[in-house]
Amino acid sequence: MKRKLDQKGEPDSTAKPEKTEATTSKQPAEEPSFSDLGLDTRLLQAVAAQNFKKPTLVQYKTIPLALDGQDVITKARCGSGKTMVYVLSILSTVLKRKATDSTAYTSALILVPTRELADQVFKVIEKFSAFCAKDVQAVVLKDKVSDAVSRSLLSTSPDIVISTPSTAWRNADSSALSLDKLSCLVLDEADLLLSYGYNEEIESISKCVPKGVQIIMMSATLTGDMDLLQGMFGRKQSLLDLEEPETEGEGVSQFVVKCGEDEKFLLAYVIFKIQLIKGRCIIFVNDIDRAYRLKLFLEQFYIRSCCLNAELPVNSRIHVIEEFNRGVYEILIAADEKNEMLGDDEDTQGAEEESKKKRRKSGDGKDQESQNPKKKRRASRKDQEYGMSRGIDFKNVSAVINFDFPTSASSYSHRIGRTARAGRNGMALSFYVPEELYRKHIPTTIETAERDEKVLARVIRQQSKLGKEVKPYHFQKEQVEAFRYRMNDALRAVTKVAVRAARTRELRQELLKSEKLKRYFEENPAELAHLRHDSELRTAKRQDHLRHIPEYLLPREGKEALTSNEIGNVSFKKAGKLRGNKRGRPHGRVGKPGRKGDPLKTFKARRKTT
Numbered sequence: 001m002k003r004k005l006d007q008k009g010e011p012d013s014t015a016k017p018e019k020t021e022a023t024t025s026k027q028p029a030e031e032p033s034f035s036d037l038g039l040d041t042r043l044l045q046a047v048a049a050q051n052f053k054k055p056t057l058v059q060y061k062t063i064p065l066a067l068d069g070q071d072v073i074t075k076a077r078c079g080s081g082k083t084m085v086y087v088l089s090i091l092s093t094v095l096k097r098k099a100t101d102s103t104a105y106t107s108a109l110i111l112v113p114t115r116e117l118a119d120q121v122f123k124v125i126e127k128f129s130a131f132c133a134k135d136v137q138a139v140v141l142k143d144k145v146s147d148a149v150s151r152s153l154l155s156t157s158p159d160i161v162i163s164t165p166s167t168a169w170r171n172a173d174s175s176a177l178s179l180d181k182l183s184c185l186v187l188d189e190a191d192l193l194l195s196y197g198y199n200e201e202i203e204s205i206s207k208c209v210p211k212g213v214q215i216i217m218m219s220a221t222l223t224g225d226m227d228l229l230q231g232m233f234g235r236k237q238s239l240l241d242l243e244e245p246e247t248e249g250e251g252v253s254q255f256v257v258k259c260g261e262d263e264k265f266l267l268a269y270v271i272f273k274i275q276l277i278k279g280r281c282i283i284f285v286n287d288i289d290r291a292y293r294l295k296l297f298l299e300q301f302y303i304r305s306c307c308l309n310a311e312l313p314v315n316s317r318i319h320v321i322e323e324f325n326r327g328v329y330e331i332l333i334a335a336d337e338k339n340e341m342l343g344d345d346e347d348t349q350g351a352e353e354e355s356k357k358k359r360r361k362s363g364d365g366k367d368q369e370s371q372n373p374k375k376k377r378r379a380s381r382k383d384q385e386y387g388m389s390r391g392i393d394f395k396n397v398s399a400v401i402n403f404d405f406p407t408s409a410s411s412y413s414h415r416i417g418r419t420a421r422a423g424r425n426g427m428a429l430s431f432y433v434p435e436e437l438y439r440k441h442i443p444t445t446i447e448t449a450e451r452d453e454k455v456l457a458r459v460i461r462q463q464s465k466l467g468k469e470v471k472p473y474h475f476q477k478e479q480v481e482a483f484r485y486r487m488n489d490a491l492r493a494v495t496k497v498a499v500r501a502a503r504t505r506e507l508r509q510e511l512l513k514s515e516k517l518k519r520y521f522e523e524n525p526a527e528l529a530h531l532r533h534d535s536e537l538r539t540a541k542r543q544d545h546l547r548h549i550p551e552y553l554l555p556r557e558g559k560e561a562l563t564s565n566e567i568g569n570v571s572f573k574k575a576g577k578l579r580g581n582k583r584g585r586p587h588g589r590v591g592k593p594g595r596k597g598d599p600l601k602t603f604k605a606r607r608k609t610t
Contacts (some may be wrong), residue, residue, distance in 0.1 A: 004024070032060045038067055042086055042131040049126060056081040061240055063089055066216060073140060073217040073230075074240045078414065079421030082218040083393075086122050086186045089216070091136060093184065094159045100134050104157040106177065108184040109209075111165050111202070113192040115142065115314050116321065116392055118162045121188065125160060125292045136160070141177075143167045144314070145221045151176045165193060165201035165248055172208055179208050179554035190217040190229055219415070241594070252400075252420040254463065255473035256430045256456065261449060262441040264403055264431045266299055266487045271401075272303050272331065279398025280324065283333045286404040287488075288450045291335040294403065297329070300490035300546050307506065309335035318508040325395040332394075336406070336415070349368050382418060394418050408447050409458040429473065433458050443491065482553055486546055493543065526541045 022554050033339055034047050034055055055063070058076040065072050066089035076082055090108045097107065112118050122140045129136045140151045141163035154161070154176050161177065171177035185205075193202060215233055225470030259267060271277055285291050288309045295305050306329055310318050320514070324332050397419040406412045411431075432452040439445050 001284070008546055037063045037088075038092075039088055040092045042095065042134070043128060045131045046128045047088075049130065049206075052084075058082055058240075059085050059088075065240075066214075067092060069214055070214045072240060073219070075219055075221070076240075076419035078220050078277055083121060083124050083129075086184075086188070086218065087110070087121070087128055089526060090160060090186070090390070091125070091129055091132070094136055095132055104137075104159075105181045106154075106157055106159065106161055106179070107182060108160045108186065109168060109179065109182055109205075110160065110162045110186040111168060111193065111198075111205075111250070112162065112186060112188045113164065113196050115164065116318055117188065118142075119318050120393055123161050125162075138162065141167045141171060142314075147174065147176070154178075163196040165205065168203040169204050172205065179205070180210065182209050182213050184214045184216065185209055186227065187215070187217045188525070190219045191221055192219075194228060199262075202229070203232050220414065251468070252416050252426050252428050253340075254416065254428045254430075254468060254470045255430055256470055257473050259431055260437040260440055261433055261444045261446070262487070262491070265294070265444060265491060266480060267431065267475065268294065268298070268403065269301060269487055269490070270475070270483055271304075272298065273301050276399075277399050277429075280327065280330045280394075280396055281332070281399045282394065282397055282418055283331065283400060283401045283403050284336050284406070286407070286446060287337055287562070288335045288503065289444060289499055290332045290404060292506075294333055296494045296498060296502055297490050300493060300543060301486075303331070304329060305331035307333050307334050310337065311503075312510050321392060325393075336411070340379050350545050380423075382599055395421075396424070397421070397426060399427045399429065402428070402568055404446055404448060405452045405455060407431045407451065407455060409455065409462045412455070412459045418462070428514065430456075483549075487518060489543060490546060538554055 012286060019368050032055055034044055034052065036061070037055065039047075058074060058080045060087045062072055062074050066086065074085065110121060118140050122138060125136075125138045126133075129138070131285040131509060136158065137158040138160035139158045139162070141150060141153070141161060143166065150171050154171065157178065163171075168177065172179055187202075209450065217229065257267065268283075283305075285294060288311060291309055293305045295307055298305050306320055306324070312320075320332070323329065334538060376387060379561065400416050400419045402412070402415060406415055416426075416428035419428065435450075435453055438452075456470075463470050527569075
């Protein structure tokens with residue numbers, strides 16, 4: 001390496017070495033590490049303990065800006081590590097302040113759209129503050145606790161407060177939460193905060209925070225709401241639109257199946273009974289009744305699943321997610337009722353306006369929704385504080401099945417984003433009903449299916465812009481049709497009365513678990529692991545003959561004969577021979593062990609002679 005010479009012709013020790021080709025070519029080759037981001041050493045210990053090797057693109061680009069006190073808006077896909085960005089930044093700032101000033105006050109407020117996400121963020125903070133827990137205090141404000149409890153939590157002036165905007169503003173307005181010395185305000189899933197009707201609360205909070213407070217906004221999508229949020233705080237933040245580079249073979253393999261409304265249940269039965277999909281799977285449906293109908297239908301074949309929907313208590317929902325992430329059960333049926341609110345599709349907005357007009361015509365001619373906008377906003381928020389397709393961190397999901405096709409392309413993107421996270425592979429399989437098959441089977445119909453083809457066209461255009469392909473997938477009809485009579489038997493047992501009873505029974509059970517046992521579980525956290533949510537509801541009559549698959553229904557060629565095309569690198573089980581039990585017999589044989597032959601195959605009828 002050459003060095004500059006001074007006036008005497010000797011090497012100058014103060015001069016910086018010139019960059020040669022070797023040094024310039026080596027610099028980009030070095031991969032960034034968490035130690036390069038300027039984080040506190042105790043945080044680096046926690047990061048290493050969580051087995052994070054290197055920061056993602058959004059973490060490497062955003063954390064230095066956040067530590068420098070700059071306002072930032074970051075757009076990055078689901079699963080890219082956005083939560084870690086502001087959590088590590090806030091913790092590092094708090095620890096740096098505590099080194100010189102031990103005064104207790106709230107310096108960071110994190111606003112999230114849902115209660116589930118608030119608890120999720122709190123657990124992330126707990127993990128990364130494991131080596132500095134005595135120096136950092138964080139609390140979650142919940143809306144279903146008394147004011148006295150909230151005041152007690154805030155009396156110690158915690159460093160970090162996590163809450164929904166409505167709960168945060170209620171406590172700030174009552175002086176229980178002090179924002180006088182706030183230095184950082186985070187809006188996670190920022191675009192959803194306004195979609196969920198938090199406009200007034202966020203605007204009120206913006207007027208109470210000190211001037212110059214750092215604003216950090218995180219979102220998976222950029223909408224017009226982001227500009228509105230910036231306007232509330234009176235200044236423009238720098239925008240980071242980051243897309244993680246995907247290596248070859250990573251990401252979501254997307255497939256769509258054209259089918260009738262009743263065929264959805266038939267395919268679900270075949271997929272899960274014969275185990276064409278392995279690993280954890282999330283099934284999205286478009287309303288709560290639909291979720292329980294599918295759960296009861298699968299119960300007919302002794303296939304266990306659990307439901308997650310907005311009417312379950314918050315504690316139960318959180319516990320369901322935790323148990324699913326731990327692998328306690330593998331099939332989660334999610335009722336994503338408000339998925340259309342997550343998109344900004346023109347078609348969706350037009351359909352909403354048309355439905356409003358119909359409602360006005362059917363009434364007394366008055367627009368009742370406009371008479372009390374505050375009441376409407378509160379009712380809308382009550383339904384929407386629960387969101388399944390965004391925010392919630394589901395781990396190691398192998399496949400997502402859109403049993404009911406989403407009502408917008410944006411919602412589709414958020415749903416399939418539940419799989420293929422953290423560099424893993426995943427699969428998204430979507431059922432859609434063509435226009436000619438809509439309402440051909442009334443017992444299994446759903447109104448949202450009317451627009452499946454239109455939304456699918458938008459999805460295909462959206463994914464093609466991202467360089468993704470949505471491939472059609474075909475099941476061998478002649479093989480699948482053999483299972484139809486068993487599907488019909490199960491559907492006949494799952495009546496509207498059974499669905500209503502199942503919904504009521506599970507709600508009653510979950511309320512009991514959530515309220516009466518809450519204190520017991522707080523004192524005995526180990527016992528919480530024995531609480532199951534995939535228990536059988538048994539409100540529909542069980543039919544024992546549906547428990548196993550008769551051997552004669554299975555294709556001789558094995559499972560691969562049920563599908564007509566090679567799928568490639570997705571989470572389907574590998575083709576091969578059917579597994580047998582210890583005696584070498586295939587699973588699902590009809591009759592008792594040791595019984596010779598199949599009665600349906602050996603039965604011979606004789607013609608009556610006259």
